[in-house]
Amino acid sequence: MKKILISACMLGDNVRYDGGHHLIKHPVLQRWQQEGRLVPICPEIAGGMSxxxxxxxTQCKFPILVTTKEGDDVTPEFLIGAEKTLEIAQRERVACALMKAKSPSCGNKRIYDGNFSGNLIDGAGIAAAELMRNGIPVFSEKELPELFAFIEDSERMSA
Structure with a gap:
């Protein structure tokens, strides 16, 4: 039975920057949670943020620079969170991850451009990129059918 790393906000944990969550109510995810297959993480909380x-x-990819709207450098917290996210994923031997789209930590394909204007650019968040660099596929909530197919295929192959 494959495990899936999941952004904690998607399980209803109030860990988003605004104190909210992004609960996804889907029968497959609810079943996986009941089966103990979901491994929750919030990379930003894991990195020491409140x-x-x-x-x-993200302001710059090389070298990595992540700042708040006020200009405070939060890169160390994002890097620590990414490292801890990878450690948990490897320890739990997850097959893949389901992470919050557009997040500077969790986004898998597009993130905000660094101008705090709502514009998106191609790229991955710090934690998602770290997972992908280490061979762990990352899906967003916009890719649930692909996630379900990936898990089904990987379980069929390992059966």
Whole structure:
């Protein structure tokens, strides 16, 4: 039975920067949670940030720079959170991850451009990129059918 790393906000934990959550009520995810297959993580909380916290966006990829809207450098917290996320994923031997789209930590394909204007650019959040660099596929809530197919295929192959 494959495990899936999941952004804690998607399970209803109030860990988002604004103190809220992004609960996803889907029967497959609810079943996986009951089966103990979901491994929750909030990389930003794991990196030592509080809830609520100022919004943050990636300013630069090389070298990595993540700042709040006020200009405070929160790169160390994001990097620590990414490292801890990878450690948990490897320890739990997750097959993949389901992470929050557009997040500076969890976004898998598009993130905000760093101007705090709502514009998106191609790229991954710090934790999602770390997982993918280490061979762990990352899906967003916009890719649930792909996630379900991936798990079904991987379980069929390992049966």
């Amino acid at each position: 809830t609520p916290r100022p919004p943050a966006e």
